[in-house]
Amino acid sequence: MSAARSSTHWGAFSATVRDDGTFDVTPHPADEEPSALLANVPAAAGTRARVLRPHVRRGWWEDGPGPDPRRGDDVWLAVGWEEVLDRLAVEFRRVLDLHGPAGIFGGSYGWGSAGRFHHAQSQVHRFHNALGGSTRSVTTYSHGAAEVLLPRVLGDLSLLEDPTSWSVVEEHTDLLVCFGGLPAKNSAVSHGGATRHPVRGHLRRARRRGARFVLVSPLRDDLDGELGGDWLAPVPGTDTALVLALCQVLVAEDLHDVDFLRRCCTGTEQFLASLEGADDGVAKTPEWAEAITGVPAATVRALARDMAASRTLLTVSWSLQRAPFGEQPLWAAIALAALLGQIGLPGGGIGHGYSSTGGVGSPMRRHALPTLPQGRNPVRERIPVARIADALLHPGEEYDFDGSRRRYPDLRLVHWTGGNPFHHHQDLARLRRAFQRPDTVLVQDPFWTATARHADVVLPSTTPLEREDLGAARYDDHLHAMDRVLEPVGEARDDYDVLAALAQRLGAEEAFTEGRTSAQWVAHLYESWRAGPAVRAGVAAPPYAQFRRAGSLRLPPADPVVLHAGFRADPGRFRLRTPSGRIELHSATIASFGYDDCPGHPVWREPEEWLGSPVAARFPLHLVANNPATRLHSQLDHGAASAASKVRGREPLRMHPDDARERGLADGDVVVVRSRRGSCLAGLVVSADLRPRVVQMSTGAWFDPVAGAAAGVTCGHGNVNVLTADVGTSRLGQGCTGQHALVEVEAFRGALPAVTVHDAPVPAASSSPMAHPS
Incomplete structure (x- = not known):
């Protein structure tokens, strides 16, 4: 047996490896609340679901590149590394010569590995830049609307990236009003790695000190029960109406902080006028909000008064802005915090994303971490990440984004590394139709x-378990030496080695590799950091060899943050980077764009699909599609923790007992979930921890159209995104709106098809790729 150490986005660990290649995982000894997701890690060592050799789609290999409706349904051929790399180099050169670098889409979402060098997004962007660049995406699926809105309203992304620290909240906050909750499951994950999981500890200590919690969510378990919070369960998607009514009460009862608004905000007059109906003739009273949200008017008034009388922190989860008009609940909550006048006070104000990941609320390190340089991308084309299907389906079409009129590029080669848009x-x-349009995927x-199953060429990559790297995150206090736990499975190669081989064929090897192997790069990144950022930060880092033997390096603590404390004290000296230098309750800039779906100040806009819409007559249940508790996104869906959560092999769907009774359904049934866009199978879990007429189903079950076809549905495994809509939040942010959809649920009748999506497709045995030379 041997021992090794590594790190994931959900925790650092050590591995005890047996002679047969299996291993046990032990969390880092400093971790007070290790994540259950570590139980998924050993699944990466097996061959199940692994790409063991390079594979090509037969239609692409035999007929050449081009749009193809067979993509996603064709036969796979196993091929050799050298021949497929030769063919790919020819295709890259063809696209570059005919369509330029803008014809290549460099797709990678960045969650593939906690490692600083073997970071798929950095690798693929560096490779493309060595060739002259590529079209890329901007913003994220997680908080795309916020990334565009916050610089307009607050001047930067500090509310998103570095809000008031948990240690300050723990000591000073009296009342936490949690819009969208503080789900502990999401705090298990931190981008880049996590040595500790401190969020639950901070919340428990705040509770013991006397802090009170109010949960605003249709899901009761979006706040740990031990915190004893009050539960308000508005109709999903109506948070903006609730927040505007809270604002109206503060103003009507003279509970708002006039001095803070005068000193620190602009656009106050327009916003306050809108609360009284200047926009539409309707005052945004608690009675108005009750008719929309279902929250009693008396409850709204009582909460507003309680907030004004307490040191109050508003928390807004990322989930609230992943919906149509997603900019509005966040902007309205910023306005509510401004009316309370506690922005910049210890433990007061607002934060966006507490518990959406574990890092938010831990102070961000001010010094750089070891990072692979990506070079310069001269291609100006950027598309919002959630608009990738639009870009593939509608090349040349114009669209709006953040005040500019843009045009989708003509993408001919899609190169996806370390990500799963499906x-x-x-x-x-x-999305399946969109993926059939490029010449090559x-x-x-x-x-x-x-x-991978919707590609033309699939190249097997190593997992983090099969390579050495550096593990670190900007919110974490350790730099970890990530050991090679296992030898590469099958013919898997590091992404770096694959890209280096392609770069060599395309005459860009020196620009990409600078003459270094991957091991030399990891050592170079560490030593460059040790001699530069570490010295400037006062970190006494040992030489690389000594660091690897030690296994980790403790970094000095970062100072706690009280967001906007300086601005509050002296808004003239500490101006925000907004046009006014202040918080923009009404933005003249946004108003000038003329977007009816995102005007110049926070407003309630009725979404097309919610329980108050005509669509609910046919689809009377509101689906909340949130992040899973048993895996990171879709990673290691076949791992032990994820597999244990399935119901008869399907992703679980939670439903209120009243709704289950009405449909004659029982716990453990396999059900069909239908929306206007598609359908899937799910395993029913009956639970009173939901608002009636709300169902909940997590994202991340692997899409299985084969089992779906056998069952007469779109997906037979339970991928919730066959149900959700591919539309942007607004013309401002163009963010993801995948949090909500209206659905109906019924019992599944007939023979239950087997889920085989975690098994590799069987390559064709009757056709040899060597018989079809390029």
Whole structure:
């Protein structure tokens, strides 16, 4: 047996490896609340779901590149590394010569590995930049609307990236009003790695000190029961109406902080006038909100008064802005915090994303971490990440984004490394059509994800367990030496080695590799950091060899943050980077764009699909599609923790007992979930921890259209994104709206098809790729 150490986005660990290659995982000894997701890690060592050799789609190999409706349904051929790399180099050169670098889409979402060097997004962007660049995406599926709104309203992304620290909240906050909750499951994950999981400890200590909690969510378990919070369960998607009514009460009862508004805000007059009906003739009273949200008017008034009388922190989860008009609940909550006048006070104000990941609320390190330089991308084309299907389906079409009029590029080669858009994206039937349009789709991945299955060429990548790296995150206090736990499975190669081989064929090897192997790069990144950022930060880092033997390096603590404390004290000196230098309750800039779906100040806009809409007559249940508790996104869906959560092999769907009774359904049934866009099978879990007429189903079950076809549905495994809509939040943010959809649920009748999506497709045995030379 041997021992090794590594790190994931959900925790650092050590591995005890047996002679047969299996291993046990032990969390880092400093972790007070290790994540259950570590139980999924050993699944990466097996061959199940792994891409063991390079594979090509027969239609692409035999007929050449081009749009192809067979993509996603064709036969796979196993090929040799050298021949497929030769063919790919020819295709890259063809696209570059005919369409330029803008014809290549460099797709990677960045969650593939906690490692600083073997970071798929950095690798693929560096490779493309060595060739002259590529079209890329901007913003994220997680908080795309917020990334565009916050710089306009607050001047930067500090509310999102570095809000008031948990240690300050723990000591000073009296009342936490949690819009969208503080789900402990999401705090298990931190981008880049996690040595500790401190969020639950901070909340428990705040509770013991006397802090009170109010949960505003249709899901009761969006706040740990031990915190004893009051539960308000508005109709999903109506948070903006509730927040505007809270604002109206503060103003009507003279509970708002006039001095803070005068000193620190602009656009106050327009916003306050809108509360009284200047926009539409309707005052945003608690009675108005009750008719929309279902929250009693008396409860709204009592909460507003309680907030004004307490040191109050508003928390807004990322989930609230992943919906149509997603900019509005966040902007309205910023306005509510401004009316309370506690922005910049210890433990008061607002934060966006507490518990959406574990890092938010831990102070961000001010010094750089070891990072692979990506070079310069001269291609100006950028598309919002959630608009990838639009870009593929409608090249040349104009669209609006953040005040500019843009045009989708003509993407001919899609190169996806370390990502799975068939997990993140919505309306997967539409995405399947979009993926049939490019000339070539190249995927590098360790696993046969749905994205890999919709490619032309699939190259097997190593997992983090099969390579050495550096593990660190900007919110964490350790730099970890990530050991090679296992030898590469099958013919898997590091993404770096694959890209280096392609770069060599394309005459860009020196620009990409600078003459270094991957091991030399990891040592170089560490030593460059040790001699520069570490010295400037006062970190006494040992030489690389000594660091690897030690296994980790403790970094000095970062100072706690009280967000906007300086601005509050002296808004003239500490101006925000907004046009006014102040918080913009009404933005003249946004108003000038003329977007009816995102005007110049926070407003309630009725979504097309919610329980108050005509669509609810046919689809009377509101689906909340949230992040899973048993895996990170879709990663290691076949791992032990994820597999244990399934119901008869399907992703679980939770439903209120009243709704289950009405449909004659029982716990453990396999059900069909239908929306206007698609359908899937799910395993029913009956629970009173939901608002009636609300169902909940997590994202991340691998898309299985084969089992779906056998069952007469779009997906037979339970990928919730066959149900959700592929539309942007607004013309401002163009963010993801995958959090909500209206559905109906019924019992599944007939023979239950087997879920085989975690098994690799069987390559064709009757056709040899060597018989079809390029």
